[in-house]
Amino acid sequence: MALSSTRFPLDLQQTSYSYLERPNEVLLTLLDRYVLSAKPSARILDVGCGAGANARAVRARHHRAHLVGVEPNEHAAILAREAFDELHHGDTSSYLAKTRADDFDAVVLSDVLEHIPDPVLFLRELTSALPLRNAVWIISVPNYGVWYNRVRTLMGSFDYAWSGLYDRTHLRFYTRHTIHELLRYVGLEVSGDSCTPSLVQSMAPLLRKLFDKNVDQGEHLSLGESKMFQIYSRFVEPAEARVCQAWPELLGFQVVTVARRA
Numbered sequence: 001m002a003l004s005s006t007r008f009p010l011d012l013q014q015t016s017y018s019y020l021e022r023p024n025e026v027l028l029t030l031l032d033r034y035v036l037s038a039k040p041s042a043r044i045l046d047v048g049c050g051a052g053a054n055a056r057a058v059r060a061r062h063h064r065a066h067l068v069g070v071e072p073n074e075h076a077a078i079l080a081r082e083a084f085d086e087l088h089h090g091d092t093s094s095y096l097a098k099t100r101a102d103d104f105d106a107v108v109l110s111d112v113l114e115h116i117p118d119p120v121l122f123l124r125e126l127t128s129a130l131p132l133r134n135a136v137w138i139i140s141v142p143n144y145g146v147w148y149n150r151v152r153t154l155m156g157s158f159d160y161a162w163s164g165l166y167d168r169t170h171l172r173f174y175t176r177h178t179i180h181e182l183l184r185y186v187g188l189e190v191s192g193d194s195c196t197p198s199l200v201q202s203m204a205p206l207l208r209k210l211f212d213k214n215v216d217q218g219e220h221l222s223l224g225e226s227k228m229f230q231i232y233s234r235f236v237e238p239a240e241a242r243v244c245q246a247w248p249e250l251l252g253f254q255v256v257t258v259a260r261r262a
Helices: 025-036 053-061 074-083 092-098 119-127 147-154 176-185 201-216 227-245
Strands: 043-047 066-071 086-089 106-110 136-142 188-197 252-261
Touching (some): 025 106, 025 188, 025 252, 043 053, 053 066, 074 086, 092 119, 136 188, 176 252
Parallel strands (some): 066 086
């Protein structure tokens, strides 16, 4: 698990899981608004759930929700297991092939589609699965059009990183327009969207250095437990989010979309 002292992100053998996780408050707000406010006992499938940061936040607010996670990374799956009623280590196809579960009320894809080689096929397979036919889809992707990426591109800079917009494992890149276009193409109707703020997030590469040791030691959830982050989440992020909603295509770090089968 240890990160090499050379710290070259494209060396995928350096670490199997390089993420420093935190709950996505915008995604959680939309999940509350469109699903859990009407049905606190909702069945939720979290695809690519990582170490379970979002699930822990849902569990803290809605103890009656039934949470199922799917995660292909073994280390992340071990960390996530305690946050879920059921955790499947593997891909979504293998989970859906074996499950006899009742219908799910919601499917969460939190920063997943940018890692998928064939997102059209992936989404078509998921949306056609019987347990997911009536689900509300909550989908978050990084916004390639965010202001600081426009500046960096203008300056000729693109450096892969351990996580974030320049994540070393990102295969696809989206803007607000293109993620909506993709969802409509595969038969999903967009019900609404929002964005996560980008002003503090633009300093993430610098802030991450404070937690590199934690990631090196496998403590991928340490950010959410830090006092500094808790103060930011409570007092700064809500105001920052309101500012960024004014121009989500430019100021949003992530685009979070709500959709249903058309």
